[in-house]
Amino acid sequence: MIIIITEDTNLGAKSREDGRAFDELRPLKIEAGVLERADGSAYLEFGGNKILVAVYGPKESHIRRFQRPDRAYIRCRYNMAPFSVDDRKRPGPDRRSMEISKVTAEALQPSILLEKYPRALIDIFIEVLEAEGGTRCAGITAASVALADAGIPMKDMVVACASGKVNDQIVLDLSEVEDKEGQADLPVAIMPRSGEITLLQSDGSLNAGEFEKAVDLAVEGCQAISKVQQDALKKRYGE
């Protein structure tokens, strides 16, 4: 499925390496409830990204570090399969995946009604099976669907999308090549109903005007992806 955001703007129409318009997302597909053992799960393909997310919980936590007296604790693990990238990645966490795990948990947390489950643990396991730029955003988007699939009560389904600057142009949803060669990358996650931002990172150089434009574009992308999240859940139970 290709989602084209048709709002016209006056940016110069330099074409992107994969032929997309500046505000065009890569093909996206989300499927909910794909694993047997997990309480909730989701599979997402976004361009060349293939992401699988499993959620367990709320469950009893035997580790004090993962317990809070008045609410549930979110534990998130973002992991890349060794074969998910061009050069084989050594298994196990590295500094990058640990950082992404942390910001992902923090991006999702505001949406989850944690106070319903004091002392309990909610585990979110994000597996990148194949990576092609924008895996952290894809992971967050899939994780929300898996959380909903697990029946975990939430205020909203967090959704994420990156924008950035490539060839002096603000563009939506950077591919792997654009991410590497571009001037800036700006991953954003929002709660789509309120528009509040729950993840914001930036890597590269943007002036204030460009930054605002990039945020707006990322939020637009998020809103479009949000629909696909909802459809995935409705499709699982709809038929």
Added chain:
Amino acid sequence: MILIKDKDLVVPGEVLAEDDFHAGRGTFREENKICSSVVGLVSIRNKKISVIPLQSKYLPKRGDVVIGEINDIRFSMWGLDINSPYSGLLPASEVFGKEKRELEKVFDVGDVLFLRVIDVDEVKKVKLGLKGRGLGKFKGGILVYITPTKVPRLIGKKGSMINMIKDKTHCDIVVGQNGVVWVKGQPEMERIAEKVIKMIEEQAHTSGLTDRVRDSLAELTGEKVESDDNHEILQSVEDKLETELGTKPDEEHTDLKESEDFDESIIEEDEGQEEDQLESDQKDQETQQNVHKYEDNAEEGESAEENEAQEKEEVDEKSEDSDEPTEEKTPKDEKSSLPRKIIESKFNFNQFKR
């Protein structure tokens, strides 16, 4: 202003209504909007909007009856897995008085018990009890696990669904509100009961389920369903009605009228609860998560309560001879079955392909 219809499927964050409505369980209020907090089916009763979740963990509630498994023995209490984020504790004093006895000689790790939730404190420490009719240890049989939110559906209105399974499979069945179901009968019948229970779980949110369950019980047990004859007669009566009145009645026939209602039993269940909880709901407009209730003070006779009373009687029968190892009642060559998940291909096989 209302944005959805009764029984619509909604997702977390979806706006259900604005202004002038009350937020029931599975929903929350945000300024003037009422939003869903879960994936579930909308239930609109008067001015109150709720969402019945399709998936949820069991949250223990005082008065519930649950099936638990002993996984820990401590100095003066047993620890039990009750299919919940919170494990349960059964104090030794619930089983014997002050005298000291070795706990594992009474109940050992791996034993499965039918218990009542006596107390749940603010940090969700769950105290369980065994005092009461029908409570105690299960001997023999199999366990089937279902999503706790589907329990009312499995029971059906006034126990009709579960009774139908009992009748056709000649199995004893005990349903814990935590989604654990105990089934005992002829091994092949246990397996049929398991299959049907799983089918109800899978299809709980669809309509016409009672008929499909009846059909599949008939097919699996190879037994002719008695109501079939009635069905034809009533059908012809209805056809007549239809020609006379020019409209077809809502229900297929009167006999099934009640069972059609079961198709909404989750919602019906919910309604009962909502009325009970109206006050607390008004105080706390946040999501009311706790679901199926059938309190034991079931004098009002709302559907599930009756089931449970009936349930308890069943268990009583069982427990009367429970000192005799129940297994001996069944011939040695009998086979039994086990709880297992229905294996289905959830993955679309092409999905990894570009």
Added chain:
Amino acid sequence: MNVVPEITRKSITDLINNLERPDSRALDEYREISLETGVISKAEGSARVKIGSSQIIVGTKSQLGSPFPDTPNVGVIMTNSELLPMAAPEFEPGPPDEKSVELARVTDRCIRESQMVDLEKLCLVEGKKVWMIFIDLHILDYDGNLMDAAVLGAVAALLNTRIPKATMVDDEIVIDYENKEPLPIREKALMCTFAKIGEQMVLDPSLAEEEILSARLSIGMTESGNICALQKGGATPLTKEEIMNAVKITEEKTKELMEYLP
């Protein structure tokens, strides 16, 4: 801790002693198997295998490296497995545990000892440069019998693997990424796993069966019927008769499993 309810243990054992199984299979019958290759474009070879609801993705990666000093003229195959915490509630994040290492090593043994891949052909410069093939087993969903799924997936991924053509030109290695070729595969081998429950040995134990097994036996066998790997698990002994009977069933079942390979 995961404790199997006593009544569950008993009902399954009774059933199996009666030559029946909880999911109505015959004692020597596999659950539904599905296998697809080429599912990960960034891997040199890949496969997704499902046995019942157990699900594994296997990816292979190749890179040039130095051979082991004691085998200077052969390429290297390295097998690694991750029992991902997503696959089961009892799997914890962290470095591979015993179970994970056993799975990887048994899979590795089955592939290595069957001499399925002609490793000599993966040598470019003796003692200096050889192809190293990494097999990564990514366990996504654990529903029993990971061994057979891992070997089936690994073999399928190897069959699917294409490595760049490397040639020697004037003492220099030239790697042609445009031209990829399959691995030099000889005889294939697969694995069958049995669980002893009650008085019987059952093929392809499901999760529920695996949780109550007293002993486990995995047999790797080549197309021509040679045993290339064995692994007994569980703290209960097996009789020779039980083992020989399992070998006999394996001869027939590996042929069946071969049909799933690409």
